[in-house]
Amino acid sequence: MIVGAPAAYAVQPDEIMSDPAKEARARDLSRELRCMVCQNQSIDDSEAPLARDLRLLVRERIAAGDSDAQVIDFLVARYGEFVLLKPRLEPHTLLLWLLPPLALAGGGLALWVHSRRRSGSGSKEDQSLLKLSAEEEARLKQLIAAEPVPDKSA
Amino acid sequence: MIAEAGHYALVLALALALIQSTIPVLGARWRDPALMNVALSTALAQLLFVAASFAALVTLHVTSDFSVVNVFENSHSLKPMIYKITGVWGNHEGSMLLWVLILALFGGLVAAFGNNLPLSLRAHVLAVQAWIASAFYLFILITSNPFLRIANPPIEGRDLNPVLQDIGLAVHPPMLYLGYVGFSISFSFAVAALIEGRIDAAWARWVRPWTLVAWIFLTLGIAMGSYWAYYELGWGGWWFWDPVENASLMPWLAGTALLHSLVVMEKRNALKVWTILLSILAFSLSLLGTFLVRSGVLTSVHAFATDPTRGVFILLILCIFIGGSLSLYAWRASALKQGGLFAPISREGALVLNNLFLTTACATVFIGTLYPLALEVVTGDKISVGAPFFNLTFAPLFVPLMIAVPFGPLLAWKRGDLLAAAQRLTAAGVAALIAVAVLWAWTRGGSALAPLAIGLAVFVIAGALSDLAERTGLFRTPFATAMQRARGLRRSTWGTVFAHAGVGVALIGIVCETTWNSEYIGSMRPDDVAKIAGYALKLDGVTHRQGPNFREMAAQFTVSLDGKRLSTMTPSKRNFTTRGSTTTEAALLTRGASQLYISLGDTAADGAIAVRIYHKPMVLLIWFGPVLMALGGMLSLSDRRLRVGAPKAARVPRGLQAAE
Helix, strand or coil, X not given: CCCCCCCCCCCCHHHCCCCHHHHHXXXXXXXXXXXXXXXXXXXXXXXXXXXXXXXXXXXXXXXXXXXXXXXXXXXHHHHCHHHECCCCCCHHHHHHHHHHHXXXXXXXXXXXXXXXXXXHHHHHCHHHXXXXXXXXXXXXXXXXXXXXXCCCCC | CHHHHHHHHHHXXXXXXXXXXXXXXXXXXXXXXXXXXXXXXXXXXXXXXXXXXXXXHHHHHHCCCCCEHHHHHHCCCCCCHHHHHHHHHCCHHHHHHHHHHHHHHHHHHHHHHCCCCCHHHHHHHHHHHHHXXXXXXXXHHHXXXXXXXXXXXXXXXXXXXXXXXXXXXXXXXXXXXXXXXHHHHHHHHHHHHHHHCCCCHHHHXXXXXXXXXXXXXXXXXXXXXXXXXXXXXXXXXXXXXXXXXXXXXXXXXXXXXXXXXXXXXXXHCCCHXXXXXXXXXXXXXXXXXXXXXXXXXXXXXXXXXXXXXXXXXXXXXXXXXXXXXXXHHHHHHHHCCCXXXXXXXXXXXXXXXXXXXXXXXXXXXHHHHHHHHHHHHHHCCCCCCCHXXXXXXXXXXXXXXXXXXXXXXXXXXXXXXXXXHHHHCHHHHHHHHHHHHHHHHHCCCCCCHHHHHHHHHHHHXXXXXXXXXXXXXXXXXXXXXXXXXXXXXXXXHHHHHHHHHHHHHHHHHHHHHHHHCEEEEEEECCCCEEEECCEEEEEEEEEEEECCCCEEEEEXXXXXXXXXXXXXXXXXXXXXXXXXXXEEECEEEEECXXXXXXXXXXXXXXXXEEEEEEEECCCCHXXXXXXXXXXXXXXXXXXXXXXXXXXXXXXXXXXXXXXX
């Protein structure tokens, strides 16, 4: 690998590792890592010189035989958690990770309780709700007589 | 003179908005039609004055009047005319002016076409619109005045950010704003309903067209922005989960949920309280989006405004409107009567499920976007939340939603039959299974997820078509009868079919692009050939040329397939001298729905150019999908029922409703 060419582009031809399997690993890892001086770009996408340095660093670690987890640990130890685009599940990110499932479960539960309560209250006054009063029956008959046959579109 | 006139017109618009904020409300309280109708003339006059102000700024940009700071900072006399015009909203002040122009436009439309609204409802809606407008006029006049002058005018301007010098800027922001700001109407209707303490199915019928219009524009605006990023930024990505993109996605998700809950409210007079909340949320999220983008609180690709005073001002507006409307909601919502009952398995139930998933998806995007900010403020820890997080959390929410989509339209109102709906979807299910099997066999050894996802997309599309076949009786009745029935179908039914199919089409594009995208990165010299996905691309040579306000290095590639010459592609790099910055102009070659994509990198000392070539299969479907959805929206909008106006809310005896 040659270091030193002016970087103004995402992954440069000269960065690519000769082993395609390792290069693919490097690319996958790069997509999970943030270019810290950029605005929400992964180092795989970024043109910044820092991103290039990080890409080379990732490839160096892979070439040295690190596993993916070791590469990530190495970068986190060096640059802090800010470098990870997918934060780890830790006490301070608990809310972040748990909110989506909790929102879904909570929403589902609320709907279930709501529908139970409404149908429950309905069953108490079952008869009055389900059966029409004589007055309503009369009005219904009158309406049916007045209305042309409704078209059954479904 | 023009600048001062524009400034003055804006001040007058503020004065009109203040009148419109108060008088009609008093009029409604005292039941005085004359006072209530003040809102009509002020809304139209406001539109006139904001339009005049906007026209003044356009004139200043077009005539390159560099004595105005805004023009000096964002324009250049050599800039092509189209970018002189679009540059008006390619900066903070101008884009805020466009924001209020669209707000005034919607207000004017309600005034002009709201004749069938009850007098007090219209007065309240326009008053709420005017509260929003006043806040934003004040914001512009106090912190972001586009008409400020420079004491000693320079001869030349600083030019517009080169990335923005693209036709995308002419389309994307206006569309997005039409969407964002369009939700202000549903917001105003919701707040007006809460003030009046009265809401019924007729309300939903008035709100729905406005929400649809906003949603159509937002859908197209987001899709357009995504395509713009795809071809302009030079690495072929089309969605980055950038906070600014998320800011537009959140109102879209809330707005989509709102459209569906409005259907329930209109048809069954149910879900009132929830619909009101969604109307408030959709616009609140639009305001939040405006805050995120305009305050510079997020440092991201789009945030070209960084000034804390502005941030604090918008935050104030945000708190007043969101806090105020939610408090009003908490106070008054219980007064709204609950509507019709329905069983969990029913059309209403399916639409509620849709709302549950869409709002959860919206909450996911919300927390992913704001959590890093909140965490940094509270604990000082800096974390990043990017694409990998959203892909992991967002996708699982959409899978069950998309499985449910075809069932919805096939279920009856009140009490549906899931088994019968499933039987009607047999053909769609079989089509999906065949798609999965074929793709599985074809891409053996590849990802197992992709065929399944495409199977799901096929299920959604085929499900939409089954619904259509079911309603027209296709294959069951003679073809001519089916055609006749198809003509007789309500436009909104067609709209549903198109919009749902669009979701499936977009999913196919997304899956194909992310799974089978192939890429070539290398240094090329003239006459070198790069091979990708069966295509051979030969670099013919590099030329330099001078554009109006940039210098360009263009490379010409000859593309051939199986030895047959197809076409040439000329990607280029532009160097804008005034700002000293470079843009990559990718070259695209469309083959069916797939595209070849070339973008150029740096030239090495020995003359070799770094080149990135992608083959993106089915990539165009990603944007065809939203276009189909928007088309569905337009069909639904053209439905007769929405044009003839809502029935009187008064006590008309409710006739038997035809089963739909």
